[in-house]
Amino acid sequence: MPDGRKIDIALSRQKATDPARRKGVVLLNPGGPGQSGIHEPRWITDSKAAGIGVDHDLIGFDPRGVDYSANVACPSLPGDDAEPLASLPDKEKARFVFERDAKVNQRCVAAHPEFVRNLTTENVARDMDRIREALSEEKIGFYGVFWGTALGAAYRTAFDSRVDRMLLDSVMAPIFDVGAMDDATNTARR
Template sequence: MTRHRSVTRNLAVIGVASALAVVPAAAAVATQVAWGACPEDVVAEAAPSQLDCATVPVPVDYADPASSEIDIMISRLASKNPSKRRGILLLNPGGPGGSGLAFPAFLVARGLPASVTDSYDVIGMDTRGIGHSAPVSCGFTADGPYLGNIPPYAADDAAVVERAKVVKGVAEQCARNDRDGHLRHLTTANTARDLDRIRAALGEEKANFLGFSYGSALGAAYASLFPERADRIVLDR
């Protein structure tokens, strides 16, 4: 899993020029963030590091910003060297689907250097639909039939057709569990827009980003949607 990669490997800053065919993003609205204690499960996972947590409201549907909102929970490992601080570093551990609130502590435990933790407030988060951020569940179980849309070893067309029956059942199961209508809004583009809401809520003109695996796709989406607000973007496949 991506979390087990070494953070000491060489990382390259990648410039992203690709455009996304998405609904234009509304201007992010500044919000005052009230930092406080993290949920108990995050505290336990982050120990011995101590993190602060807060929530940032975002629209469920960016095409209709006046619609209902959900709260995105974020965490912070604050810089202890204000003279060296140059901003925020947003994190995504990959997946998608896993919690990222304790991820700043995970990286520190694996050697994230002081040059990074001095320079940035390191920001973890549960992205929309995950953990403490308006979670959405399809009701999957470990012994269920769903492993992926395509069989891992499709011997012939019949194997793909057979798998399609399972996938259709999974889609119907997800629809039955999506009581609030949030599932359709769990997109990479919307999550990238959430990142910019977090940037604005923290009072920063620009955001830095470090993403692993799927997080590299999210970082690319953010840099494409908000090139003028993206500072240092590090993408690790």
């Protein structure tokens, strides 16, 4: 909404190590949803993917509602960080953590219902295009992991002509279902 709440999106930028060969920018997303990406440029340069930083500026950002980008401050209560008893079976530990986190999340949503409704993949994709505009880039590259793959797909769907290159790593299912993702992760670990 043009007349709605305004938020700042936090960015970090690591310039291309060979400025003479610079081809543009690559926005980075580590996954989540809800993970900070502000430190991604530094982590990428310490990884096997460091080569993308030779001729591209690496852009990290915190998606809306995360850390430095209008983090959702949730009321805290005693027990919010309680840990399950070590003697419990793994399944009961998982249930304890799930129920604890669900209570915190419900309280958080109740405190900020309108803002939380706007924490969507599509809105973060729109924020990415505003980042592109702020950087005065005609097109952007993108590297996303897990939920970042859904974010990349949403950006490409909405702004296809503004995409230079895109790498989607550890692609998540097209339907965002946290329970199904957890089940798939647990199945893969067996």
